[in-house]
Amino acid sequence: MITTQRDGREPSARDIRRWRQYLADEQAEAAVYRDLADRRSGEERQILLALADAEGRHEEHWRQLLGPNLGSPRRGALRTRFLGLLARRFGSVFVLALAQRAEGRSPYQADADATSAMAADETVHEEVVRGLAARGRKRLSGTFRAAVFGVNDGLVSNLALVLGIGATGVPAATILFTGIAGLLAGALSMGAGEYVSVRSQRELLEASTPAAPAKSVLEHLDLAANELTLVYRARGMSEEEAESYARGVLATAYAATGPIAAVGHQAPEPDEHEAIGTGTGAALSSFCFFASGALLPVLPYLFGLSGYAAIIVATVLVGVALLATGAVVGLLSGGPPLKRALRQLVIGLGAAAVTYLLGLVFGTTIG
Known part of the structure; x- marks a missing residue:
């Protein structure tokens, strides 16, 4: 079986070397994301594992192109292996920041042997890692x-x-x-x-955060008067939006099935104090x-x-x-x-x- 390029030509020795390096880099990047996932839980872990799976799909592309020319495993680029070392030792925001830069340097946009989907993946991966890194930056x-x-x-x-x-x-x-x-x-x-x-x-x-007593009196408010609308109008809603939202909040409070703390709409997120x-x-x-x-x-x-x-x-x-x-x-x-x-x-x-x-x-x- 002779492997051919996407344009039908038989690959040169240079092409094969490049494909092998791509394969090694994808394997190393997937390992970095799995190592980072091992140090996280919940949503961040799932996102990192999904990134690793995406790198696995890219690996398969290069495996298919290489075919019998797969050869012995190669080592990933030095910067990717360095990222892997940091991920195993620290798993910190520094690693995510480096990974963000690595994703932004992907050569797939200019390589005819990489699919347009792969090039798009790498661009999106940079934004995903940027988002994860932003969480870490916000925490510190x-x-x-x-x-x-x-x-x-x-x-x-x-x-x-x-x-x-x-x-x-x-x-x-x-x-x-x-x-x-x-x-x-x-x-x-x-x-x-x-x-x-x-x-x-x-x-x-803290001065902008709704006070606890305001949350505890919801079920006693007059549904007809619904003065809660004034709270949301003061926070920037139009009169119609405030009326609709306040009625929904009161209905929840009367039914005692939802969080009464909904009066805190548009209040600072819980982690804003942590970011400061x-x-x-x-x-x-x-x-x-x-x-x-x-x-x-x-x-x-x-x-x-x-x-x-x-x-x-x-x-x-x-x-x-x-x-x-x-x-x-x-x-x-x-x-x-x-x-x-x-x-x-x-x-x-x-x-x-x-x-x-x-x-x-x-x-x-x-x-």
């Missing part, structure tokens, strides 16, 4: 946001402070104490500000991460370095940290990690360069 968004902002602010602000003071030529001890003061002042300010911000946001949401995070958690994250970021520019002076050596070491340490945090943000947001990392580096070092130049202008030469 509050505290994670505070952590990322904290560490970046610490890195940039204290590096700028240390370089600006260092460029004036003051003694290393002065730079060290200035850096420590900047660390404490910034960390305390970030923590306090984040606590007030998150607490205020939660209190605003707690004030204490956000404050601690901001404090700790700002302090950890602000500590890096001070380290060279803690270990006795001074002058240009300390400035260079501090800049390198902060640069590496900025690249790392930028890459992490890129992964979680589904964007290109390298682009986010370089953007973070340029912004951070650019701000520090400005204060360093000001220090040179108004200070003395470093000895």
Whole structure:
């Protein structure tokens, strides 16, 4: 039996190698989704298993094309195998974010040997994984946001402070104490500000949530007057919509067969508070991460370095940290990690360069 391409031509050795790689990649991707499913339950597990089944259909397509040329099993692409390792070890939102990018790089749109249905599947898979990753991002968004902002602010602000003071030529001890003061002042300010911000946001949401007594009096309302319509009109419904919806809610309450809490229509979803995070958690994250970021520019002076050596070491340490945090943000947001990392580096070092130049202008030469 001789396998032929979709256009009837006999496949070349290059075609066979490409098909085998596709098959290996599909097998590896299906394994990633199954590993992720093993760490989840309910609807997310079902979705991930359905994705694995879809990859299995794609596997079968390449098996049929290969026929007797199937050969020995090959390993999937390095990035897919890396995803599998992460899925087995962690099963986190980072893996879903990476999987989202992997689905978006599918070559099937430009490959005549892949069916249009397969190319469409891969496009839809990217959106499915994006949705799953969004759930994970929402669960950690509050505290994670505070952590990322904290560490970046610490890195940039204290590096700028240390370089600006260092460029004036003051003694290393002065730079060290200035850096420590900047660390404490910034960390305390970030923590306090984040606590007030998150607490205020939660209190605003809680103020919009229907009170418990309002839910308990439904069955006693006058069905003819039906003042419940005013509740829904106040929440944006037209008079007709509010009337219809309120009568349905009251009918349910009188029958005592449905959730009286239906008065909470258009109230915040239960997980909105989780997405925002707690004030204490956000404050601690901001404090700790700002302090950890602000500590890096001070380290060279803690270990006795001074002058240009300390400035260079501090800049390198902060640069590496900025690249790392930028890459992490890129992964979680589904964007290109390298682009986010370089953007973070340029912004951070650019701000520090400005204060360093000001220090040179108004200070003395470093000895």
